[in-house]
Amino acid sequence: MHGEPNQLKYTDIHNDVVRSIVETGPNYYIALVTAFALTLICFFFPWFYQLYYGIGAAGMNHPSVWGTYLASFIFWIGLSHSGTLLSCVLHITNSSWRKAMYRSAEAMTLFSLVVAAIMVMVHVGRPWFIHWAAPYPNQMEMWPNFRSPLLFDVMAITTYLTGSTIFIYMGSIPDFAAVRDRTRGWRNTMYSLMSLGWRGTDTEWHRLHWAYTFLAVLIIPLAVSVHSIVSWDFAMSIVPALHQTIFAPYFVVGAIYSGTAGIVTVMFVLRKFMDFGQYITELHFDNLGKLLLVLSLLWTYINVVEVFTGFYSGASGETEALNYRLFGFYAPLYWEMIAFCAIAPLLCAFKSFRTSFVPMLVLSIAINIGMYTERFLIVATSLSRQYLPDAWGLYVPSAVEISILLGTFALFTTLFLLFVKVFPSVSMYEVKETMESPKKSPPAASEGSPA
């Protein structure tokens, strides 16, 4: 390995990370409060109003009965594919540059999943009955409909959520232990609970590594299945421009794509505001940049395929839907998406671009805007142009919807801010793995450094 980490001592890592947890500047609190306030104002208040008034608070209508809520749902599910999936792949492929960033990446997974789950609640008309979608014995002797792709969704997401939670938690146990040993008072109590009495014996390390790898292998297919299944919500319908076999890979690629972009954003933030400069380096941005390039090409290819099938089908419904997407009411959004997700990422071909932080940040944000647009278009354009022209309609999001959309980001940020104060946001022991062992034996006994 090369880069700054080599100049580091193990202790520096500990100090840095623990500092990031223990020492909290006013900026953090300002950030946290703002985020939380925004969450309340932009997310929860509008949502409660909607619960009271009905979905009519949103802009949906007949025939466009789905709207931004579902788009956000897919978007956040997509974002969730950044972390866990990526980190699993990289873990298995032993790409060591992953180690500094994967913790926060996995955290993203977790929180985007949580947000996505909440979006489902926001989306349905009677969330107070949502439990009926879960299979449990009841006096009505009613079971959910196991043929429904939506039910597949519920299953897939809950599984994925559980998987990722265990994964991130298990990965951080040694670090909890490390923090535990460096903190006093309630923190110490908390971390000694969370570290489950980790001692750092060889057996423990052995077991951890084994289980960790096992989970990694387990989660990869899971992650892929999740987004395939999400895509089936649409692909299994017979709506023109949704009823397509390409949808599963389309969604998976899209998911990883936006996820990776998401990681870039978060990396930048961590690097900037928690000065992890030495751990998150050009190297990471360089690699992520390459990844983005590949993914964008894949994504573009699938879009071309989609357009072609639409055009080649010759079916009035398909062509009309396609035509509407490309040149209809929402056309500007479509071309914005193409610009952001197909053209802009080509810049990643240049190393100079990949290794410069701010441009990468801009790109990553642009990509995620584009990806959100994609999800929105999938919902909006196809539903308003279906088989019976006399039933065509137009869907424009309402203020409540937009506010809730922004609110989700605030919610996500809030969760993430809390995370960085609880979890060591850089995996200490794995970063250490990337360093040569020090000349003399490490100072503290139980820092859980690998033998």
Next chain:
Amino acid sequence: MNVSIQPALKSLQTAALIAVVAVVGIFVGYFIDFLITDNPEVSAPEQPIAFSHKIHAGDNEIPCQYCHTEARRSPSAGVPSVNKCMGCHNEVATESPLIRQVSEYWENKEPIPWVKVHDLPDFVHFTHKRHVQAGIACQTCHGPVETMDKISVHSRNNDGPTLLASTTGEIMNSETSAVAATQNDHWEMGLCLNCHKQHDVVDGKAVRVDDGGFDNGLDCWTCHK
């Protein structure tokens, strides 16, 4: 330095205890309210006139349908009109204070605002006609009304074998009755479902069968609307 989880857990015990107490409290509170405020399953609601089914259906063995005449020909069993009450009580027990109340209503030509005890949600379609004609005893769902002074929704928590009166009025026990009491305790979908699964309609009468219920009887639209 201590790595054990024990001390941490110890220090949390009190907090945990408080939490537990609070949660338990919620359930307790719910149940208390369930018991003390008007809940037809536990305490019968106060009626404008303390009418006793025990006296009428029990002691004097007046058949249910003498007053609830529409049960056999209409979805709703119907509440007897005031003049129906007066029909008897012109002669019977005219001096008792309760009957005086009735006759007051009658003289003022006002209806008696009975409080509804057996209440189904508005999205449920239940027809007394079909069930009565199938020979199902009123008590199957309404419980031993003839033993109740105050009418209340019947839940079979503690009382033993329910006496079931057939629709014609003569008393018989659960063995001989067309339909035995269902096992479900509460006035909810399961109650209907059990019965519909256990019974089949053979030339107009409900008969107990073991292979789950009759063809349309389990369709949601049988009872929902």
Next chain:
Amino acid sequence: MSFLDRITEGWRKNRKPGYYEDFDYHWAMTIDLDQCSGCGACVTACQAENNLPIVGEDAFTKGREIKWLRIEHYWEGEYPDVKLNVIPMMCQHCDSAPCETVCPVSATYHNQDGLNTQIYNRCIGTRSCAVYCPYEVRYFNYNDHTWESPLDQQLNPDVSVREKGVMEKCTFCIQRIRQAKDNAKDDGRRRVRDGEVQPACVQTCPSKAMVFGDRNDPQSQVSQSLNDPRSYKVLDELNTNSSVVYLKKVEAEG
């Protein structure tokens, strides 16, 4: 026979075409487009029978009307050789209905009479059925609807008033079917007579363009009407296998 075999067998049984013919009734409707004048009497009749809300002008502007039965208009040609084709569009009660597979809570399903039914109080409002339905005949309650007193006294007690967040659609006036069956039982008949039950739209149609009845009974008017050479199904290419069959409009030369 292994457990799996039994599962698969049961599945096939339920998937095989004509599955619903095994049941007592298979309700179906034909609409003769050569007789329909698009007057809209059926629309109002439906609204009166099924407690459809008066949504108000604002809801119409937002495209949130609730009309279980609507008249679609399709112009053809330009002035002066211009024609207007109208077609009443309501739930087609497809025997292989896309909406039924997608509902996560089985709020919509196919019942023994070949009806595509919707249980309002089971619906959680994912609205996916409306997306999956190619006929766009499922309508969603975007908010609670009110009837200005005393208009509420007109509400039909046999049909529940749907609350906010619930999907609703044409039921072939299932409450009338239920009533007819009830009457049949009272007369000790096993079956409902042909023509004994008519949905509100069929009943009121001034030009008698609609026929409703039991497809399983070969003698019924609707069965005969189904054999009409002019009969066709809208969007038949989607294999929804719908129970509403239209009779083609005739273009005669003077």
Next chain:
Amino acid sequence: MPNIDRRDFIKLVGAGGVGVGAGVVLRESIKHPKEHLIPHVLAPEDYSSGVATWYNSVCSMCSAGCGISVRTREGRAKKIEGNPSHAVNQGGLCAVGQAGLQVLYNPDRLTGPLLQSANRGSDGFTQITWEDGLTRVASRLDVLRAAGRGNRIALLTRGVGGHLAELLESFAEGVGTDQLHHYDYDHPHALYAANERFFGKQHLPYYDLSNTRHLLSFGADYLAGWLSPVHHSLGFANSRHGGDNRGYFVQIEPRMSPSGAAADEWVPAKPGTEGILALGLAHHIVASGHYEGEDINEWKDVLSAYTLEKVAEETDVSESVLRRLAESFANASPSLAIGGDGAGNNSNGVDTLVAINALNYLAGNVGEVGGVIFNPDPAGATSHSRQANYQTLAQLAESARAGEIDVLILNDVNPVFTMPLASEFKAALAQIPFIVSLSSFIDETSALADVILPSHTYLESWGDAFPEQGVGFSIGAVSQPVIAPLYNTKATGDIVLDLARRIGKPMRWDSTEDCIKDGWNKIYQESDANTRTESFESFWTALLKAGVWGKKNHLKTDTSRPNANTIASIGVDAPTFSGDAELYPFVLQPYRSGMHDGRAANLPWIQELPDAMTSVVYGSWVEINPKTAKDLGLTEGDLVDIESVEGAVRAPILVYPAIRPDVIAMPIGQGHTNYGRYASNRGANPLEILSPLVDDNSGNVASNATRVKIVATGKHVEIVKTGGKSRDLGRDIVQTTGGDDHTAQTNSIPITVIPT
């Protein structure tokens, strides 16, 4: 267990308390509210809770007189359906008929007598008692009657048929006035006039659509408003698929109506030239020897002017089309030509309709099955003789201005809305010292009343109807109350009877029911002995049960051959229009949409019923040809002023594919200013700007003869409509098939039998 010190214990107690509280609140919040079971005091015998009861009655939403059966539950009307045994509608019912329930349950209904305590036209009405209201009116009437100036009392009522009409007559007699006017905006005055001139009969004949094989409809929207739409729909359907060969329908009108859409052929002739076109066809029929009667020469003479070339150029319909139409009309047998409002409400309206009668005569359709059949004289009174046309009302207004009217009694009639502004009718009413209204609603006219004595709706009161357009034989039906009155209102008849009593001119009946029964008793007596039931009472019960009475007596007309001077009088001049063709390039066609003449505009179901052609709801619009729109640079939703000589109305543009470029059309019914929450201040009323151009033969205003211009306002509004894109983009949604693929209808329609 940790050792709990005092503070912990307090904490515990506190937590427990909070928990319990939360629990109680929780259940209280989700608990069902208490419900009550309210029994009858004395249960009526025909009542059973949870079981529907059906009552047969008559629909009074328009003059067609369809039979209805009303479903009631727990004493409340729930649904109106057509009475299957009534020959007029045979179970069918139109949207407005269905919406009758909302007349009954309308939130804007008047709940009791009102007195205008502020100045007129304001909403300063105060509740008064019936006693008070009736005495106020009676005293006024009594004074005038006693002074022998009863003629200063005017009665203006909506078209009331049957024995109520007689009741009103004798009331008018009682107070000593001949100023009794029935007024319906859409009463076919021209048609009556034409029939009188050609057939010598002041009746509507029965147009037997169901048996005709070829229909020429001159601007008659017979499926959606003209005379008896439901019965016509039945006939239309039956002619299409009842018999073995399919009827062919031609619609001749400048703007495609629902009937035009349903027809096989739509001929957009110039507005007002329908008669000329008819005579053109007649000319061809005579010339090509399809007609050989001995009066053929007279016909030749009178028709000589109407050669196909000339007609073609006057009507803007190609000669070949005319020839084809003439041929198929003459060859098809039976064939039928009808002329409706589109043709009748022109400057040459009556001549036009006469010409159409002539066409029927020449094609040998008069008195034939599938042609024009004459009804027997209706068993009960009809209102035509008393029907007020534009001139009559204008005179009424005139005499009001001259101060010759002291009291005006209005019954459920709204001329202020339907009369053109030019007539200054509203201003005239202001001159009348005392106005009484018997309407159930506040509308533009009854808002001007001093006293309002609200009457029952037709679902709460007695009445009967003898459909004028009929079914070819005597038919009548009784309208009975289906539910107890909702409010403190009285039946119109009872109010009138009461007034009569109070002015010391009691009539021979003591209630409306009595009056109706009395009338039917006569009918019962006249009925021939062998079909008669044993007693009137049994007849009466049977009548109420069936909801309809009919007698298969057919006036086989003596196809009264028009005499020479009738024939000589035939001829249609070119239509005249008010307004200069240069300044006002377009002819305005106000047409009846779903709202009847506007009286249905306060019914939410009707407001929310998408228009049959444009799927527009709530509000009105201006239909113009796409080409015209293009030339004027207008698109859908552009707000424009429609200006005539008399004034202007404002409405959004709706590009309409099937209307002549030189014509614009607007629906009647919207534009109410004071007609309840659902109708008020919505859309525009085209009738306002009509110029009072009267066809002297009918005395009615030629409502299709006003020229207008379109002035763009630059504003834009969104037209509220349910339809998306109304082109099917080759998706084959509405499929069609060739005429040869015709199949006989499998559901046999009950055909009204016409023995000949």
